[in-house]
Amino acid sequence: MQVDYSETHWKILAQKRKIAIEILRMLMSKGMEGYVYGSVARGDVNDKSDIDIVVFNPNYIILDTLEVHHKYIIQATPNSVPKAYLSLDEDEEVVISFPLGKLKRNELEFYSFGGLIDLKGLEEKKRVIGVNKNLMIIIPTENGHMELPLNGNEDYAAKLLKISVDTIRERERLLTKRADKGHTGIYLRYDLDGNESIYDAFAKIYKSNKYFRRMINA
Template sequence: MEIEYSREHWELLKNKRDRAIEILRNLRELGIEGYVYGSVARGDVKKGSDIDIIVFNPDLLKLELVPHHHKFIVQATPFSTPKAYISLDEEEKEIISFPLNKLKRKEIEFYHFGGLVSFDDLLKNKRVAGVNKILELIIPSEKGHIQLPLVGNEDYAVKLLKISHDTILEREKLLEKREERGHTGVFLKYELDENESFEYAIRNLSKNNKFFRRMMNA
C-alpha cells in the first residue's frame, strides 16, 4: 500500500531533517561523524518523532564537549554492549548515542533495520527503507512511502535492508513481545550527575556491576 504525504507531512519531515543536519554539522565541527536512524531516515515521521543520532566510532573527550540537557548510560540486557546517551533536550526527543565498546554484528544491523542515513545523505534529501516499531516495512517513494507487513516479507527485507535473516527474526520477536506486554524495561540505566564525565561513570559502573564490567571487557 502506498501512503501519499500531505504538504504538512513534507514540511514536518523537512523541519526534522534540517534539525538533524544542524546536529550532525555541530558534531562534525568537533571531528565526530554521526548518522540519523529511524523515522527521520525513512520519512514516515509524526509530530512527536524523535531525532535519533548514532556515533559508531566515539571519542569520549570530544563528546563531552557537546552542549546537552542530561546524559545517561544504558545496558539493555546483561549481555548487550553498554551505550551512552546525550540528550539535547529535557524530553529526550533529540538524542545522540554511542557504544561504549565494540558493537556486535546484530547490534550494528539494528540501525540498518530501522533505516540509517549519513550527513551527506540528508544534504541530498535521500531517504532509505527500514522497519517501524509496529513491524511495517517502509519503502520511500516519490509521493511518500510504500508500506508492507514485515511478517511474510522477511526475505525481501533481507535483500532491501542488506542485513541478515537472523537479525530480522530477532527484531520481529522483540517488537512483537513489546506489542504484547508493553514497553519492556532495561537491565541497567545510569543517570550521570550534572558535572559527571562519562569516563568517571564508566569506571564507577565497572567497579560495581559485574555484567557491565564483563561487557566492557568483552
C-alpha cells in the same frame, strides 16, 4: 499499500531533518561522523518523532564537553553493549548516542533495520528503507512511501536492508513482545549527576557491575 504525504508531513520532515543536519555538521567539525536512524531517516515521521543520532567512532572527551540537557548510560540486556546517551532536550526527543564497547554484528545491523542515513544523504534529501515500530517495511517513494508487513516478508526485508535474516527475526521478536506486553524494560540505566562525566560514570559502573564489565571487555 501506498501512503502519500501531505504538505504538513513534508514540512515536519524538513524541520526534523534540518535539526539533524545541524547536529551532524557539528559532530563532523569535531572529527566524528554521525548518522540518523529511525523515522527521520525513512521519512515516515509525525510531529512527535524523535531525532535519534548515533556516533560509531566516538571521542568521549569531546562528546562530554557538548552542551546537553542530561546524560545517561543504558545497557539494554546483560548481553548487550552499553551505550551512552546525550539528550539535547528534557523530553529526550533529540538524542546523540554512542557505544561504550565494540558492537556485535546484530547490534550494528539494528540501526540498518530501522533505517540509517548519513549527512550527505540528508543534504541530498534521500530517504532510506527501514522497518518501523509497527513492524511495517517502509519503502520510500516519490510522493511518500510503500509499506509492507514484515511478517511473512523477512527474507525480502533482509535483502532490501542488506542485513541478516537472523537480525530481522530477532528484532521482530523483540518488537512483537513489546507490542504484546508493553515496554519490556531495560537491564541498566544510569543517569549522570550534574557535572559528572561519561568517563567517571563509566568507571563507576565498570567497577560495580560484572555484566557491564563483561560486555565492555568482550
